[in-house]
Structure formats: C-alpha cells, structure tokens
Amino acid sequence: MRTCVGCRGKAAKSDLLRVVEVEGVLVPDLRGRLPGRGASVHPARRCLDLAERRRAFSRALRVPGPLDDSRVRAYVGGLAEQRSTDQHSTRRDSTESAFRTVPESRSRPR
Numbered sequence: 341m342r343t344c345v346g347c348r349g350k351a352a353k354s355d356l357l358r359v360v361e362v363e364g365v366l367v368p369d370l371r372g373r374l375p376g377r378g379a380s381v382h383p384a385r386r387c388l389d390l391a392e393r394r395r396a397f398s399r400a401l402r403v404p405g406p407l408d409d410s411r412v413r414a415y416v417g418g419l420a421e422q423r424s425t426d427q428h429s430t431r432r433d434s435t436e437s438a439f440r441t442v443p444e445s446r447s448r449p450r
C-alpha cells in the first residue's frame with residue numbers, strides 16, 4: 341500500500357500514478373521505470389489540486405521550490421476524457437445493436 345500525496349489516502353500501488361521530478365518538471369512515470377525518488381498520487385485532478393496546495397510533491401520528492409505539474413495534469417486530463425468517450429460509445433453501440441437484431445431476420449424464413 342502507498343499513500344497518495346494529495347488526499348493522503350492509502351491505495352494499491354497500481355491505483356496510484358508514480359510521479360518523478362526532472363529538472364523542476366513533474367513527469368508521470370507510467371511504467372514505473374524512471375530513476376530517482378517518486379511520489380504517488382491518484383490520477384485525479386482533485387488529488388493534484390490538493391498536492392499542489394500543500395506543496396506535497398516538493399516535500400515528497402525533497403525538491404525545493406515550485407514544480408511544474410502541467411505534464412501530470414495533461415496526462416490525468418487525457419485519462420478523464422478517454423473514460424467519458426468510452427462510456428459514451430459503449431452505450432450508443434448497445435442501443436444500435438439492440439435495434440438491429442430485432443426486425444426482419446425472423447420474419448423472413450430462409
């Protein structure tokens with residue numbers, strides 16, 4: 341179990357995004373392979389906001405000064421978009437296929 345630097349909640353390592361600092365920029369470590377000290381955070385805007393307000397990344401990574409979290413935010417924003425479009429397309433597909441399967445094929449014997 342790891343602690344999210346944003347909400348301080350505990351979560352499985354796989355549920356948290358590992359973030360490392362490279363020259364003042366926070367970088368999402370998607371494969372968990374980047375060297376150096378990492379901070380764990382939920383891939384959620386709420387937790388990034390909390391972490392930013394508390395300067396939790398600087399503290400967790402032991403880096404003085406402000407850190408640029410735009411890359412992490414872009415990544416989290418992309419995740420949220422993907423999720424909403426997935427749900428949308430799944431819902432539409434199931435409605436369409438339900439319509440398609442009903443008529444014709446049974447009324448016309450081959």
Ligand SMILES: [Zn+2]
Pocket residue numbers: 344345346347348349381382387
């Ligand atoms: Zn969190």
